[in-house]
Amino acid sequence: MPYCEVGTQQSSVGGKLNNGINIFYRTYGCGPTKVLLIIGLAGTHESWGPQITGLTGTTMANGGGTMTVCAFDNRGMGRSFVPTKKSEYTTRIMAKDAIALLDHLGWKKAHVFGHSMGAMTACKLAAMVPDRVLSLALLNVTGGGFECFPKFDRQTFSIAFRFLRAKTPEQRAAVDLDTHYSKEYLEEFVEHDTRRTILYQEYVKGILSTGMQSNYGFEGQLNACWTHKVTKTEIESIRSGGFLVSVIHGRHDVIAQIYYARRLAEKLQPIARMIDLHGGHLVSHERNKEVNQALLDLIKASEVKMSPHDWTDLPKKSSSWLGTRMPLIRTNTQGGSNVSFALFFTERLHLFLLYLFGLLVLIFDYGRKAIRSLKPVRVGASLT
Template sequence: MPYCYVGTQQATDDAQLNNGLKIFYRTYGHGPTKVLLIIGLASTHDSWGPQIKGLTGTIIPNDDETGIADWNSCRDDNENGSGIEVCAFDNRGMGRSSIPTRKSDYTTKIMARDATALLNHLGWKKAHVFGHSMGAMIACKLAAMVPDRVLSLALLSVTGGGFQCFPKFDRQTFSIAYRFLKAKTPEQRAAVDLDTHYSKEYLEENVGTDTRRSILYQQYVKAISATGMQSSYGFEGQVNACWRHKMTRTELDLIRSAGFLVSVIHGRYDIIAQVYYARRLAERLHPVARMIDLHGGHLVSHERTKEVNQALFYLIKASEVKMSPRDWTNLPKKKSWWTEKSASYFRSHRESGGSVSFTCCGYGHLTRHSMKDPKENQHVVN
């Protein structure tokens, strides 16, 4: 089985110490274009299945002796998949990777180092880095730590960590959170996973004589039974990593100035990671970021596979042709601090029936018009 050995401690020169902790990974497809996929909380590498298939044309790993034959047979049918090699792996604390017992061994920065060690292990100097949920937080850290290793960055179902990980407080999400924490069997976990991963509308669709919910339920039970329930050490550690995650202004500046493009992809009905925070992160990465919101839930990569895969291909292609950030972004130009404050001041006075001085109004008017950008009225995507 393919493993990459990493460490849980740091030496004084910031080099990783190898103390036996291992990361399980799989590669798929062949070609000069490299893509690293980083999965989220309580998930294994194969949760990237729809993207692996879409990008490479196969779901048979390269270490399987039938992998090359399968890829060759699919290559003619999926020309988009040719020329791309993908690596997906289990984060520490999940699947076949090691499970440290200390919470302090789980942070997005430490897990980004795991991902960087894997790039070194594979001999990949640069790669497109795509992350989902917690994996997107890890991808952000990696991009800030080693920006010279990143060709492009895709952040799916992402938040800024900490309190942003809390879903909207209503009866539905409270019930789902309670069931998630109480789930002790594959059946219980599968039932709650469906409600956290997909939109209600999607689950209620009919597929033949069954609903999509009943079909997915059987698939989830089978998958969870095969891999086993996540260890409490791994679950608590990964939750700790999400809670402690934060991107500083310096880190965001590093990503913005690194020269690669960013795509933020999110489901509008995601109850785990609210789309508001994803859009705010995209805005903070202006002008290199593009915002794509789709009709879907937290696992939008499964619910809207075709659209997500198209967005990923477009990101890869745009990076290869070195598209300028101005042509890439669909976000309005960031406004100055004064413009934002003055606009807020005017709104509050209008709502309260107050008045403002001609001088203040005139300056605000001039500021708004002098900084107006022709893209300001664009809708943030679809």
């Protein structure tokens, strides 16, 4: 079994690494171009299937082609080690896992692509060791914390309620479909069955084959998302890293809202390109051809050393950090100031509603556990 024992080799980032953690990984293809794939919450390396095939032309280890792709199971999931303390799950710690894997593989530089929580981890990695990154792709990403809360509507409440009540692979698979894909995609017919029917069978089979994710792993990875934050210093580190960035998002994502992804892309000007596709949270599966092409375009642009100003498709901003917050203050022609609180109030109201929603979810979850007086529900793996 291919494992990387984190901390056994000399650290390339200095200081103590995450000793005693075994990370399961697989490599595909065989070529000079190196690509590291970092999956999201409750996902395994297999969740990158469409991208592995699209980039290497094979799902076989050590196959041909011009690229070598490595995908791995994050700590707390799949065949990787499962720490029992929440404090052992942060995007910075998980970025160190990924850096240790690069060292283990002997890769000095690589294109780093992440999805959801994996994109948060990829951001940390790029900020920590920008000299190791050839390009950075962030799929369905947010800035962590409150930005991880989904849209505040009836559909969200339904998904959250069903998610908390999911006790079996079948129940988890059913709610995962509504979480990962757009409604239109699920209702499309493929020959005689809808995609929902086909994917439901695949999800149940996948959950049964990988086993149920432990509570330690699931709650730990949630903690990594909740505590994630990209600082101004980290943004500047990425912007000055000398590589290009693609922010790829499904515009119908109910988990990671596209507003936050676009805001992150704007902060990364002029090195970032924003690509929004008609899809849900798992846009890498729903629109795999478009996503794969976007990744190939990013790799090619990096290889020919395209100028960031030729790469970006974002409008120029007068402020690199304040971004969309600048229009809050307007100066009138009479010399006075006219301060508009409309946008400010709307944003704060949204954050309050998200906080309230999260609090209600926590109360429901703890209440359910107290009533049952049993061990917590074990959550199955998904493709997130």
